Amino acid sequence: MMITGVLMRALQMSTPLLLGSLAEIFVEYTGVMNMAIEGIFLMGAWGGFVGAYLTKSLFWGLVLAMVAGVVIGAVYAFITVKLKQHQIVTGVALNILSGGISVYLYRVLFGVPIIPLTVESLRRIPIPVLCKIPVIGQALFNQNILTYLALILMPVGYWVLFRTRLGLIVRSTGANPEAVDAAGINVERTQTLAVLASSAINGLAGAFYSIGFLGMFSDDIIGGRGWIAFAICFLGNWNPMGALVGGLVFGLAESLAVLLQTSGIRLVPNELLIAMPYVLTIIATIARKQFNVPAFLGVPYVKERS
Template identity: 45%
Template sequence: MEKILSTAFIISLLESSVRMSTPILLAALGEIYTQRSGILNLGLEGIMLMGAFGGFAGAYFTGNLWIGVLVSIIVGILFSLIMAFLSVTVRANQVIAGTAMTILGGGLATFLFRMAFGIQKLPPSVEAFKSIEIPVLSKIPILGPVLFNQNALVYLALISVVVCAVVLEKTTFGLKIRAVGEHPKAADSKGINVYSIRYICVMIGGAFGGLSGAFLSIGFMNTYLDQMTAGRGFIAVAVVIFSRWNPYRALGGAFVFGFANALQLRLQTIGFPVPHQFLLALPYLLTILVLISISKKAEFPSAFTVAYNRGER
């Protein structure tokens, strides 16, 4: 208990929580766009895995981490187009399509990694993003090392929260997204192309999902590992519902899950007398509890998961 209550332990825990919440936050921000337009993308896990591979491969073969980030975003967008085609054009069941996307993404990322790097005793690696210490702000007690001594992708995620909130709530494009998600027929009657808006939103979700995966492979670890997302895509979906499609609340929700993950790792490190299996399950138990507690209160967009067909009345 002395170790747990020490200032060093608390600062390390909070700093790690911010870092571990970043991939969940990035994926959740993209999913907010997708769900606001009426599409449920359960393939987020597969998109993140493809982005993780794309980001790592891009950084490894070019030697430039930012090129890896760009590749991850492009891969995320291209892979999400499959989901957009299935849910918007084909009007397939979105739950089934999303589940298939998750399976496809995980298998395809592993296959491409084996094709590119083969099977090695030690996995290939790159030099991950280094922490950037912001002058003056990083010297603030407790808050400084927690928020202002992170890598560039963490800062990018925090900035994205504000940008997403402004776009969704203060712009014409955001109004169109909300209109398409709430009443696509009325939006169509006003000249808004429902199909285009939904395609764009799914692609935005794919871009954020790919970036989230890149954070795991080149911003957090320095390599690609099979199934390295470990369910974070599904946790991001839970965060979106928990946040009620608000980017600022998504930031808080992602931090809660990041804190749970960081806590279980720290407790295992110091040998806290709790079965490690329970600690490993803690973030996922929290996800289940959150979904159970808010599922009845969440006000989903009126056209959520409802395929739109202009010819139907």
């Protein structure tokens, strides 16, 4: 019973990390790092909550989350892809701005509520028969729609990336932009679309924190999880299946931390458990040796003029 609970929560906590890391893998293959990921997660959480609260429909919450993500992504793409400015610096600026804007607009819309506003979170959808499997049935087959989506998207993403023409274009853009350009494919457009698409997915990932299980929004709701998704992209060696493993490990770590915090057993201080995912990221980043870094990652592509 306890194992089922831990597994269930592990899958839950890994959902946004999976979505975020998959989005980051795609965009990084085109040679652009989406450094605004933390801010987009936050805007997604904001959009998800606001959309769901105002329309009373979680569907529109998810839509607004994607829109909010794409808005930040569009600014990021314009500055980094079109104007070729520094990706890390632009990302830092947008993350600070997102932090301000999300909290500010929440205040504009709702004032200062005395009790925190809540919405009903995404409902679990038990899959008939399969959810009756002992131990893992409830964990794997009684989750909400975003978790299913994340679990399906990882293998689909792998297939698209390594088995389709689209995937080839995406991978070539970051590996050899000149060749892609010579083949008549617009490099800037590919990169821009990749940033926009990744921002939409990141918006969904962020929405998972607000309407996926908590049903509320606060300014510290993301707390660096965007960066963890960013790290998982590295740790999974730019391979969606690697990121799947990474995301699940982090989900499990968070789930165990929650279990230990609520169990009343005080083996270690709470703070250590809270710090665990971040320490894990550091250790994993150090331990990872072989990297499959896209050759032109972070280097703006400037078309030579004739």
